[in-house]
Amino acid sequence: MSQLPLVAGADPARPLDALFVNAPLRDYDQRPRTNDYTLPVLGMAYIATYAQQAGYNVGVLDAEAHGLGITETAKLINDAAPRWAAMNLLAPTYEMSARIAAQLDPGIALMVGGHHAKAMPDRVLADPRMANLRALVLGEGELRVAALLDDEQRRRELPGVLWRDRLLGTRATGILTDKKRSAEMLGPDIDTLPYVNRAFLPQDPYQAAPTETDRRLAVSRGTPLLKGAARSGHTEANIVGSRGCPYNCTFCGAAVSANPDVLIRVRAPENIIGELDALHEEYGVTAFRFVDDLFLGVGRVIEEQMEAFTRHKIGERYVWDATGRINVLDRVSDRELDRLVANGLREVALGIESGSDRILKVMDKRINAAMTERVARRLVEHGIGVKGYFILGFPGESHDDIEATVRHVHNLWRIADNNPGDIRASVFEFRPYPGTPVWQTLVEAGNDPAALLAYGDVDLTEDGADESMRQRDEFNFSVGIQFGSVPLSRVRSTLAALTREQHDRNQGNQGAAA
Structure with a gap:
């Protein structure tokens, strides 16, 4: 373990306790990213910093920031060989996360958190691609993730931690009877948390x-x-x-x-x-x-x-x-x-x-x-x-x-x-x-949840907003459904027109300032 390419913040001389993985929004093996900056994963870095200060060797692999593809991301995780791989699940990146998880070495335990995990825990736990999922953490994870790194069996006493009982096929939930301690774990005092170690953030x-x-x-x-x-x-x-x-x-x-x-x-x-x-x-x-x-x-x-x-x-x-x-x-x-x-x-x-x-x-x-x-x-x-x-x-x-x-x-x-x-x-x-x-x-109105989760790219080039104008183009994605009375083509042409006008204003302002 002398090298951990693209893994931020870890000590390469020690075995890796956990690798926190931010999945790419797209499979960049198929289409390289067009921008070179993405917002930092501050929530993930907070958890990594707390775990590090608790004595664990952890790192962050920001596949979105590095523009990595699915296969490359999975290979990097397997090569790093952490005890745990941890993913923040977001609706637009869930498919990428699940495809990465499916390629991980069975010896690597998986934990997940994030908005999507919180909104659809049973769907995540039942996903066969998440077969090695051992802990789904609802909400703020600093204290509970550190406890899981200490001992996986502690999940039974960790509130808001879910997993799949392999024998019964049912959902299991950690329970802590001490209500005060439970509240501290779910909502830690943010003034007592360490400042984020920026070594975990490759672009911040x-x-x-x-x-x-x-x-x-x-x-x-x-x-x-x-x-x-x-x-x-x-x-x-x-x-x-x-x-x-x-x-x-x-x-x-x-x-x-x-x-x-x-x-x-x-x-x-x-x-x-x-x-x-x-x-x-x-x-x-x-x-x-x-x-x-x-x-x-x-x-x-x-x-x-x-x-x-x-x-x-x-x-x-x-x-x-x-x-x-x-x-x-x-x-x-x-x-x-x-x-x-x-x-x-x-x-x-x-x-x-x-x-x-x-x-x-x-x-x-x-x-x-x-x-x-x-x-x-x-x-x-x-x-x-x-x-x-x-x-x-x-x-x-x-x-x-x-x-x-x-x-x-x-x-x-x-x-x-x-x-x-x-x-x-x-x-x-x-x-x-x-x-x-x-x-x-939308669901109560009859929309299929699977269709509402089918996020894909929005290609604005045919409407006049070319790649060079989009800057952080990872935010331009869609489920391809018309939700109002305006056709999707009209929505996108209007979006492209406003994008181009803002771009032209930016260029004009720069010229005037020069």
């Missing part, structure tokens, strides 16, 4: 090219950011500031109704700032992206975090992006927006989803198009960039609804054109995820 931190938001910020604030970072780009890292979400957007796997077991917790400001500074000291990171739902999604959280950011002069040292809730930001005062800017806020990612108030209500977004435009205007007036996410082809969507979304996107672009902050539109075709509220609605 990373060197980012300067963005249009960086350039606009440099101009609007009258000075190059962070000693010229706006000219040269930042070293960036992704970070999680909280776990859980109190909202119930019908299409989202994080919806509160789909995760009643998840305690909503926010990291203490000092804990977060400690990680920012540690990443800066070790890797020179000067820009951060908060990828959780709550960092700018709850008023009291914003107030608490920004008070600490001000005290630690974060805005003088770093810039950062975060996800946000439109209805929450609509209540934020101009003074609070000024403080966000002073504390380094660069861009907010907003789930805008639609320009149709009717569809927004069906989605349970608790917003309307007028509110979105009002919030976006105030953000860009303060020099804060906006990245808006949109869904086309939602169940029940009509031609008028799609046209409302197209008008909405153009309205937002016009707002950006007259203000220091930029607005970017990221548009996707609707796809259903098991466990979400809309999934249940």
Whole structure:
């Protein structure tokens, strides 16, 4: 075991206790990937870090980040010969994960977790390709995975751990009678967890090219950011500031109704700032992206975090992006927006989803198009960039609804054109995820779950959005079903048109900045 090619974070001189595997979205043996960056698997890295600090030799194989095919991924796992292989199961990658599992050496025990495992545990346990599955972990896995690495037989006392009884052919479940300890295992105190060991993440931190938001910020604030970072780009890292979400957007796997077991917790400001500074000291990171739902999604959280950011002069040292809730930001005062800017806020990612108030209500977004435009205007007036996410082809969507979304996107672009902050539109075709509220609605309406799980590529080239425009094209996939009254071909042509327009705007902005 002198070498572990592409395995991140493991000690190659010691036997491998566990290899955490992020499956590729596609079999890249069949079609090489066209982009060179994918979002890091922070949840998996958290579990690996905790296990490592508990004394186990573990590594991460991010097959998506490396663009690996199914056969190559399975071979790498078998060559590494870990005691356990661990996979995070997501609906779009489940087929890839199952095909990898089917090729693993029978001597390697398999454990799985993730949204798909939680939403469809019996389906996963019954899959013959998962014959060596010895533990299915529901929810947050740090403490329970470490316990499994200590002794597989401990699964009997681990809450939320399932497996298939080979003799009876039934599902077995771990039970812990100590309710307090059970709650700790299911929802650990996130302020006591170690900071993620970035050695497990092959693409995080990373060197980012300067963005249009960086350039606009440099101009609007009258000075190059962070000693010229706006000219040269930042070293960036992704970070999680909280776990859980109190909202119930019908299409989202994080919806509160789909995760009643998840305690909503926010990291203490000092804990977060400690990680920012540690990443800066070790890797020179000067820009951060908060990828959780709550960092700018709850008023009291914003107030608490920004008070600490001000005290630690974060805005003088770093810039950062975060996800946000439109209805929450609509209540934020101009003074609070000024403080966000002073504390380094660069861009907010907003789930805008639609320009149709009717569809927004069906989605349970608790917003309307007028509110979105009002919030976006105030953000860009303060020099804060906006990245808006949109869904086309939602169940029940009509031609008028799609046209409302197209008008909405153009309205937002016009707002950006007259203000220091930029607005970017990221548009996707609707796809259903098991466990979400809309999934249940679709199944009750007569849709076959197997058809709803048949994810495949969306080829936008014939509609004018070529591969070079798609950047992270792993997000363009579909189940190929028309869910509204608009034909799928029209949905995709609209998606391609908006994608091309955003690409042209990006190119025009770069030319103007040059």
